[in-house]
Amino acid sequence: MPKKTRKTCRGLLLTLFGLMIFGQAAEPVAAGERQDSYNYSAWGKAVPAPAAYEATQLINGSEFGGTAFKEPSDLQVAEDGRVYVLDSGNNRIVILDDKFKPLHVIDGFKREGQADGFENPQGFYVTEDGQMFIADTGHARVVHLDAKGELVKIVEKPQSELLAADFQFKPLKVVVDPSDRIYVMAEGVFDGFMEFGSDGVFTSFIGANRVEVDPAEYLWKRLATREQRSRMVMFTPTEFTGFDIDDEGFIYAASASRNGEPIKKLNAQGADILRRQGYYRPQGDMLYDNAKGPSRLIDIDVGDSDMYSVLDAKTGRVFTYNGDGYLLYVFGERGNRLGQFDTPVAIERSGERMLVLDRALGEITQFDVTAYGSTLNEATRSYYIGDEERAAELFQQTAALNANLDYAYAGIGKALLRQDDYAQSAEYFKRSMDKDGYSKAFLLHRKELMRQHFSWIMTTLLLGAAVLAVVHFARKRKGRAVYARIK
Amino acid sequence: MLASSRQAIRHPLHVIFHPFEGFWELKYEHHPKTIRNTALVILALLAITTVLKAQYSGFLVNLNNPNELNSLMEIVYVLVPVVFWCTANWSLTTLMDGEGKFSEIFASTCFALVPLIVIQFPWIWLSQGISLEETSFYHFFNALAAAWSLYLLFVGNMTVHQFTPGKTLLTMFLTVVAMGFMAFLCLLFFSLIQQITSFVYTIYQELVLRG
Structure with a gap:
């Protein structure tokens, strides 16, 4: 058999095999995928892992005769699969269908009968019913449009005693919770997110980061004179870099925090309720060289079942965690090939696909889930809804594809525990x-x-005690006899 | 022979329960050779216990990655501190009018480590049968062993050198400082040696490749 034919045959066989096992899943990329991804083991070591997502397509907006994106800064996918792209360089919103065919372009709206537009908008949010909230950064306002693109309201610079007199309102990102409260991340605001009521009136700040003080810098400041100090950089809390909101109205926020928590889940009171039960806290890369420093998380996306993904602008990697804080998989990097980015700015989930937006290249990269990724996602979902049997089965498959995923063994252990196989269960928990x-x-x-062994354990104990007592007694008597003889 | 070997086992156990009397006997009454041999055996047993502990402690209390466990290194982690301690203590006490000879310092140090073996060894196996809540017992007993050994070290030092308690504490503190100095000097020495060997090797290579 010629070499080429044999190769094709093997590929076909593999595909068939993949289809047989994963036939029911939503068309994952065929099995036998690349093994060049990694994960962190329970010991904190980087270990090889199969790729969970693979880049399949690049979209730059001009595919169907439209204008190419220019410095797009945000991206969102609606429930029905429509993709909204905030094309900041062209001051417009492009709405594409799930095959990336342009449906609409919104480049302005009517305000009291007059045409109005956007200027360098940096972020936006699309609600389930298609209403759009655009952080119109250049015009210092947030614009609320309905699904048809008609103006509903405009949120402008708020008047409040909480804000300084010379406050500049520069909204960068915006999200809206299920009860229509608007949360705005604005430039130069260190007090957290600005919360607006559904009527657009500013209510308060929530979820401020803490100030992080570098000890060396603190020492310098103590030694410096007042004039010197006034010229130094002030200690300010880290600003958030991106946020998203889940179905229950919890805000997931990413920040470029070095020592604090770079990922937070905020409840309505602004308290951080992110679960950090994993092998280490969710933070992007755990191992890095000191020159490059830790991950700089730029965007976060919450999916179903409490899974969330963060985008690291420094390395171009996407880290996905489950609700407990275990790292599930990593994909993406910086570079010039398909699946690599220059300046990634936004990440969004669209069903089983992941979309990553690159600002400098003006491109969306589509990642499709592989067999491995889809099994792992499915396992996480089953576990989330409490179907531990199915979860264990899927974790078993995941472990077969990636023996390095320590977390999967805990899932198997939990199911075994429920099946009263305690010894095996303990063994699996140990592995994870x-x-x-x-x-x-x-x-x-x-x-x-x-x-089980109560009878013989107790018998041995009693017998042992009896033997000891007899020996002791006998010795005492013997001792007494010797003593008597001496006497 | 039988009597002396029996004594060699009994004496350490006597020391840990009656330290003042025991260390006195160690210094003035027992045969130095027997004492030295017993001390060496104790040290060996402690090294073995440490290795076993790292390998066989229960999963809940064992923080070692079994893939990276090196028995030789575990032994070194026991031997080096003891040797450093004895050397530093001896160097200091000769200047501070201590009466102890090096062999006595070494023996008293080793005898003070007996509680570590006596408590830790059974706990290696017990720790395999405990739950997460019960690990506090494990940690308590480990702490107890350490505190006991420290106390014995103190009494041993005091008896061997015939110091007052205050002076013993000062000596022990200074010994730790001296150990730090020794560690620093050793590092310096090794790094210099490394530099010199690499320098010589470079010259050798240069000559060989040119010639």
């Missing part, structure tokens, strides 16, 4: 370094063992 789970399974296992 899950101490709580291990302890739970082990206690039950210990109890079981004790019950």
